[in-house]
Amino acid sequence: MSESLVIEVVRKVVTVDCAVEEAFRVFTEDAMSWWPVATHSIHETVREIVFEPREGGEVYEVSTAGEKGHWATVTGWDPPARLVLAWNILERPGEQTEVEVRFTPEGDGTRVELEHRGWEAVAEGAAEKRADYDTGWGHVLGRYEARL
């Protein structure tokens, strides 16, 4: 079930008053200063957010009790220009979304463009899941009918 499902990409642009290197550094090395951890984290309280600085690296939070919570995988690491993450929001196999963040100089500041795409994989996962479920019930009801 993968006919031309198109779900609009999430696009955001923000211009910040600092050099590209600093913008990239704060984004990846100091996420605790800006990520809304109070409302957007896996654990109740978080003491650290880590972006492992390499392709294949992991982005994760560390709770105040020291537990790790996986957020995303780094799939593109090109400092200070670009960062790509594979983010499985629902933690279901095959339902990966992709977040790309680009940092470009603009005047004395930096233009930060964020794109969050790949919703089709999530939609397809849902369609497949629904089909499995329907088939499952068909099977159960078929057995039930056979007994009558």
Added chain:
Amino acid sequence: MSANGHPLDALGDPTRRQVFELLRLGPRSVGDLAAELPVSRPAVSQHLRVLEEAGLARHTKDGTRHLYELDGSGVGALREWVDGFWDEALAGFKAAVESKGGTA
């Protein structure tokens, strides 16, 4: 929590994520959900409330039955939720960066 809600928080809880996943299969009542999950009906209701506040689920009435559902596969709601999340996160990023160094 505010009316525009917070999807990441809403889905951060494993049971709540399971509720969301079940709703992706189709509309369900609190009783249906409780029967499919190892939690009580009041707990299910609480999770549904959080999902509703985050804009990830809504409830409708089918005769006397209250049903909870997602729009389509739930992906639209999820996307909307993430859209609002990035607005908040990037506003926080801008504030953090600019409070640190000022003009480069």
